[in-house]
Amino acid sequence: MKPTIMVVDDELGARQSLEVILEDQFRVLLAESGREALEIIRRETVDLILLDVHMPDMDGLEVLRRIKEEEEGIDVIMVSALNLARKAVDAIKLGAYDYITKPYEPEDILSTVHRVIQQQRLRRELDFLRKEVKESRGLDQIVGQSKAMVEIYNLIKKVAFTSTHILITGESGTGKELVARSIHNQGDRKDKPFVAINCAAIPSELMESEMFGHEKGAFTGAHTRTIGKFEHANGGTLFLDEISALRSDLQAKLLRVLQEKEIERIGSNKPIKIDIRVISATNTNLEEAIAQGKFRQDLYFRLNVVPIFIPPLRERREDIPLLAQHFLNKFNTLYHKKIPGFSEKAMNALTRYHWPGNIRELENLVERIVVLSSGNEQIDLKHIPMEILLSSEQDIQDLMGREMGLIKMRDEFERRVILNALEACQWNQSEAARMLKISRNHLIQKAKQLGILLRKP
Incomplete structure (x- = not known):
């Protein structure tokens, strides 16, 4: 996933020039005013801001001050057409990473931006390692309340x-x-x-x-x-x-x-x-x-x-939510993500699964989900792999405990599998049918037979 750079400049030409320089290697957001920039950082994860010093309505140094109040961890490079030593000193005091002047060479911009991104990566790794060392000194790394x-x-x-x-x-x-x-x-x-x-x-x-x-x-x-x-x-x-x-x-x-x-x-x-x-x-x-x-x-x-x-993990299922959230926090930090947590249905699916690989398998799954996640949305059924959603061991144990006959057990099991597939595909019948490796007509027929409404409740 490309790092996100925001360019803040009231001149369209300046914004477009920096966008052309950066767009091949970074995700670029554009803002024509300080207020627009502040609105963007409230809804987007931004790694670095290139901020013009001289703008109408709100001066660049004031924008810098407000950015640091909103999100202290965002690095900011100030950009100015004038080489003003006093402005540069004030910007650095307010927390700017660097101060560059126009006109600039594309290589200079890219070099400075790469240096910032590399230092951010090193800071994250150092913070992660410090946290790991600190936690390993006690019982913090062992998670569970069973x-x-x-x-x-x-x-x-x-x-x-x-x-x-x-x-x-x-x-x-x-x-x-x-x-x-x-x-x-x-x-x-x-x-x-x-x-x-x-x-x-x-x-x-x-x-x-x-x-x-x-x-x-x-x-x-x-x-x-x-x-x-x-x-x-x-x-x-x-x-x-x-x-x-x-x-x-x-x-x-x-x-x-x-x-x-x-x-x-x-x-x-x-x-x-x-x-x-x-x-x-x-x-x-x-x-x-x-x-x-x-x-x-x-x-x-x-x-x-x-x-x-x-x-084994299957014998202490009450620990699964705690472990899943623990690993999510760990990989959010490691991969610079802000995924808030798991939906109730996703957590239920994880809790039902029998986890033959135990905690290591759960940790690997959460890491995979975090790595493949394209945004910062909550983890839902659509993020959970098929083999976990359609896992049968716990469902069969539940049904055996209810003393059903074989035919009723089969129907109830099929009903659960179809509902899981529909939930995972957000009730898209064609996608659910492909997941189950049956035709859409077969899915409709089976749903009717089992009393399943093919629309989201």
Whole structure:
């Protein structure tokens, strides 16, 4: 989406000249007076304003002052036919970004505008990163008010100031690493390293070196001494994600490290004392893995001192509205959007969906909607993908609970799907039929059969 530039000048020729220079790379709005400019910024998102200094009715400096009162974050470049030092100083004091004089070269205008837009982008990224860092220091990043999440919050507070080992379980995408980081950041190790290893992502032949490090010459290609993740995490927290993927011989070495609180680099027989808390996570059933001989029982007992189970999103649907709004706020900031929220029908559709990818899938969906949104309108059914609108799992569970016969269940399910499609297409029958992959006549016939009025209620 192109940045929006507004040109404010009482001379038509000056406005048109700047429009020609800018229109290929930017969305350009034109205003012939200060009052018109103020009206535009009240209804439009404007990134930068090129403002003429000398205008009738309202002087450029007065317009600048009022713009900053309305929207302090908008950058303004003052434009003047005269090189007046006093005016330039006054403009900068009132918050103008720069002051340029006519006549100007197109390259000078474009260079200045690009510099402003680039600095805005960097400011947004810096603000976003500062906010992320600030929030990651506490529980702010974990969103939810369900009973299960309240219990997890309380458990985090209890274990944060201990050094006990913790095993976090839950499906993929439920936020296991987020919980691990919160435990670290809430406790007395928060100023020490938090080091994460994904045991499933690192090739098994490299895993030992990754964990414990190696000495120079320990094996072919070991040209220098390398410090392992255990040493990097000394004094802090080591997070072992997907612990079930750890090779059996490394499970034995990990058990010894946890018992002795010391490691040995590959190629060395000198023990190195370490002080770390280990938090592990898995999306598999370790007790089943033990029964199948794939995971050591003694290691399981060492890791599972305090178990934390994170339920899947479908089992805490009351958290979905909070999470959706949280991600919307996050991506509004990141992508410089002002999408106000979700309509009731859109939120109902999100709440009904079963979310096999859990929180990660919801986050990705909200990001997609924000990125593809062309304006700042509320998120409605038309923005929700087909696979979510027509998801059947929760609807079927609801219908099963009502003890209907098979034919009535089918009719009610079809009725819900057709109504969802009509809502998503704003009651356009042809578009709804295409969404459902049936003909318009078939849709009309089916609606009549199911008692659906094909007009917006």
